[in-house]
Amino acid sequence: MKMNIDNYSINYKITGHGETVVILQGWGTSMDLYDTIAGSINSHYRVIQLDFPGFGQSDEPKEPWSVDDYADFVLKFLNKLEVKEASFIGHSYGGRVIIKLASRDSLPIKINKLVLIDSAGILPKKTFKQKVRIKIFKTVNRLSRTKLAQAFFKDAIESWKSKQGSADYRNASPIMRQCLVKAVNEDLTAYLSKIKAETLLIWGDKDTATPISDAYIMEKAIPNAGLVVLKGAGHYSFLDQPYIFDRVMKSYFKIS
Known part of the structure; x- marks a missing residue:
């Protein structure tokens, strides 16, 4: 499906019924990559997937956007769908956007739960x-x-x-x-303590893009966070360990 927001054509799809869960993608990916995640929960939830501007089949921004710009865009997108309450799942760059959203003092929507998968946001020390x-x-x-x-x-x-x-x-x-460049040069560590929603961190212990050390930093800084480490998985842990990932998601979202 397509939606027009601020003269940008945005690609998205909705599966399932029930409470809303929004999946935000990693850098440069297509929303279809996350169909297996949606499939884990859309028997009990209404799952919204989208291509960020500049990703997949959505129009590219006309000027360089920051992470905050993408967060603002997500709010406009959800407002157009009349979403007032949702849980969020974010992989890599999508995790950055969620951190910016969930740490804001006020939002037009209520956030229920968060899942950050191999999330970006911690600025590594340069050698x-x-x-x-x-x-x-x-x-x-x-x-x-x-x-x-x-x-x-x-x-x-x-x-x-x-x-x-x-x-x-x-x-x-x-x-x-x-x-x-705007994204990778911004350290989101200071925002983590402001996240109030219950947060599940899922990480591959072999992740080289966002190392497991980032997960431990987030687990310690986010007030209500828990961490699941998927052994032998890399940056796309949900693809590397699909069975275990599916069981974790069903448990977290209380799907029997």
């Missing part, structure tokens, strides 16, 4: 090697904007730039790259 690489990148980037560089070395500079950064960064459009 000396990473700091050096960042400094080199910033220097080259600054020099590349000079007339001399553009005249004689434009192709070489663009080729070098295209090989820098993470796979998510390299695969993103110019606008979405700026959105990603």
Whole structure:
């Protein structure tokens, strides 16, 4: 299904009936990746899935959005669906958005439960090697904007730039790259203690994108949080350990 919000065409779908649960996706994914999560609970719940602007089949933002911009968008989206109360499930980047939402002092909707799956939000400490690489990148980037560089070395500079950064960064459009930079440079640790809703953390112990150490930080900081570690699972723990994940979800949402 499609919905128009602020002149953006947004892709979404709804399955099941009952109390509302909203699934927010990880960076650069399609909402269909999370069908198995929806399938774990939509026998008893109304599950809403959507593609964020710039993800899947939804229109890209016209300017670089911050995590707060995406949180504001989610509220507009739910308002259009007349959702007044919901639980939220977020994977990776979707977890960032949930943290920003759930930590706000006031919201137009009531949040019941939260599930954060291999969630992003903790800013890692940079190694000396990473700091050096960042400094080199910033220097080259600054020099590349000079007339001399553009005249004689434009192709070489663009080729070098295209090989820098993470796979998510390299695969993103110019606008979405700026959105990603805004996200990864913001540490959400200070927001965790403001989350009032009951929160389940689900993590793969082999996650290298958002390491298990992040899960322990969140478990300690969020007042009403519990952690389930899925052995042998990576950043997509719900896909790596589908049976155990399904049982955990059914237990948390009280589905017999």
